[in-house]
Amino acid sequence: MGLLSRLNIDRKSTEAVQKTEEKQKPVLKKPVPKIETLQRPISRSNELKEKIHRNLIDRLDLTKLDTLSKDDLRGQVREVVENLLTEESDFTIEISRDKLIEEILNETFGLGPLEPLLHDHTISDILVNTYKQVYIERFGKLELTNTVFKDDNHLLHIIDRIVSEVGRRIDESSPMVDARLLDGSRVNAIIPPLAIDGPILSIRKFGIRKLSIDDLIELRSMTPEMAKMFSAMVKARLNVLISGGTGSGKTTLLNILSHYIPGSERIVTVEDAAELQLQQDHVVRLETRPANIEGKGQVTQRDLVRNALRMRPDRIVLGEVRGAEALDMLQAMNTGHDGSLSTIHANNPRDALRRLETMILMAGGNLTDKAMREQISSAIDVIIQGTRLSDGTRKIVKITEITGMEGDTISLQDIFVYEKMGVREDGRVLGGYRTTGIRPKFAEQVETSGISLPIDVFDPKIIHDFEEEEEKKNEKEVA
Ligand SMILES: Nc1ncnc2c1ncn2[C@@H]1O[C@H](COP(=O)(O)OP(=O)(O)OP(=O)(O)O)[C@@H](O)[C@H]1O
Numbered sequence: 001m002g003l004l005s006r007l008n009i010d011r012k013s014t015e016a017v018q019k020t021e022e023k024q025k026p027v028l029k030k031p032v033p034k035i036e037t038l039q040r041p042i043s044r045s046n047e048l049k050e051k052i053h054r055n056l057i058d059r060l061d062l063t064k065l066d067t068l069s070k071d072d073l074r075g076q077v078r079e080v081v082e083n084l085l086t087e088e089s090d091f092t093i094e095i096s097r098d099k100l101i102e103e104i105l106n107e108t109f110g111l112g113p114l115e116p117l118l119h120d121h122t123i124s125d126i127l128v129n130t131y132k133q134v135y136i137e138r139f140g141k142l143e144l145t146n147t148v149f150k151d152d153n154h155l156l157h158i159i160d161r162i163v164s165e166v167g168r169r170i171d172e173s174s175p176m177v178d179a180r181l182l183d184g185s186r187v188n189a190i191i192p193p194l195a196i197d198g199p200i201l202s203i204r205k206f207g208i209r210k211l212s213i214d215d216l217i218e219l220r221s222m223t224p225e226m227a228k229m230f231s232a233m234v235k236a237r238l239n240v241l242i243s244g245g246t247g248s249g250k251t252t253l254l255n256i257l258s259h260y261i262p263g264s265e266r267i268v269t270v271e272d273a274a275e276l277q278l279q280q281d282h283v284v285r286l287e288t289r290p291a292n293i294e295g296k297g298q299v300t301q302r303d304l305v306r307n308a309l310r311m312r313p314d315r316i317v318l319g320e321v322r323g324a325e326a327l328d329m330l331q332a333m334n335t336g337h338d339g340s341l342s343t344i345h346a347n348n349p350r351d352a353l354r355r356l357e358t359m360i361l362m363a364g365g366n367l368t369d370k371a372m373r374e375q376i377s378s379a380i381d382v383i384i385q386g387t388r389l390s391d392g393t394r395k396i397v398k399i400t401e402i403t404g405m406e407g408d409t410i411s412l413q414d415i416f417v418y419e420k421m422g423v424r425e426d427g428r429v430l431g432g433y434r435t436t437g438i439r440p441k442f443a444e445q446v447e448t449s450g451i452s453l454p455i456d457v458f459d460p461k462i463i464h465d466f467e468e469e470e471e472k473k474n475e476k477e478v479a
């Protein structure tokens, strides 16, 4: 269900209550000076519509919009729009007055300037940096749009509509909200005084199709050989940590790896904002809860991981390890809960290990550095490192095995490495995958689980030099 339709349902229920309330005061207020806002006039009627919408917002008291019944409000808005249309009589438009009014009403009661962006399925992220600036991400690239809001109050009003729709609130006393919409989209809003320049809204849309392993191969984020390895690793119950920076594709890969878990196993997922979409039947999904306005009732990932361990899980999939739950997860992995999958925010596998150590310290685990590292090295088998390259593409740049300890240090061994070879004039990054020729220790565990990997999968070679291949193809085509 789209955001707008969900909001409509929400509005219907509030309207029912409002109908019984006494008639409210009109929302008209004195005209205020015009402010240039939306700047996307396409056709004559769009131009007029935007002009009227702008004027309408100027003449309406937005703070009262939600306190009126729908019929009253529509009546009043219609009146203003008709007056405005008369003032603009030199405009000739190709659609009927009624249709135009209807469109303006929809714009007024929907999510305003965000509506077209929310309906555009090629957009994956919408990033609103105060009322003046809206960026979108499309096909992995950020673009500045010319969408703007009237002012910060207008933006705040839209944010309030979005978060109240999922039963959350945002105001000066709780100026931060991280929520998941019913369609799975993730929304984060942060407003003053925490956001210094004005309200900030970040939406990661999930209306768009989830990427599959074949998509990742097609997008050249990995090779088919790596896909075979991933499947074998998950089936053989290795503990896998996916590491990467913001938006590098960690959750996407976690979702894909989770698909390899056999359907016969009981999976418990723990997430801050539920994003995973597992296909298996036997899945229990847990999600954390923030503290309420009195600062009570918080349920952390650590609480949920501990609870999950009492639920007889075959596998625990932790959306992102980011705090004290790291200790409980590692202990679980070391005491027979194999096959756990999680992600971590880090720029390389070594950095991921350092972050884990910090998290263990946060958990108050009274361990020496060495004991802590031993705990980590015996728990985690493989780290998959993802990166977002300068051209916006995501790559799995390393598959690294944890082989044990050397003195006080955890020893790591790269199995697959992406090598950047240059940047083309158009900004595209050139590179290829290389196997290091090392046969990983986990190959044995994979084989004893009865899964066979291609015999030459670890032989030293450049597995795929996509760019070279493409150049050859192009040369052939030209010939
Ligand atoms: N290999 C890929 N190629 C292109 N786009 C991708 C790839 N992997 C993920 N994406 C897209 O990138 C965006 C971010 O992906 P994802 O949520 O998996 O990243 P993340 O690392 O979990 O982000 P965060 O740090 O915010 O949790 C999504 O829109 C997703 O569809």
Ligand SMILES: [Mg+2]
Pocket (backbone or CB within 6 Å): 250, 251, 252, 320
């Ligand atoms: Mg994520």
